[in-house]
Amino acid sequence: MHNRMKGAVLILSLALLGGCAGKTQNRAACASQLDAAWNELSLAKAEGFAGTVSYSKALTLLTGAKTQQQFEGYAGCRRKAQKARFYIRESRAGR
Secondary structure, three states, X not given: OHHHHHHHHHHHHHHHHHHHHHHHHHHHHHHHXXXXXXXXXXXXXXXXXXXXXXXXXXXXXXXXXXXHHHOOOHHHHHHHHHHHHHHHHHHHOOO
């Protein structure tokens, strides 16, 4: 029985460490995507695209991504920032 308990503890420990690794990876990706998106959004604004629907969608997504980052929702943050970057490209293309 003692060996079974050790095995269970080992499996639980590995699962927790795996979850932490994924969280760390998403945290870095979230921060990187957010930084890039805010820079691209600033360029789009400077180029005069701030009035487009795509620009507004991007701004809304980035605001949500920043909120998720603050509450450690890194995977959602990363996805929203990536989607925002798509809308920023659309904005700069005049769509």
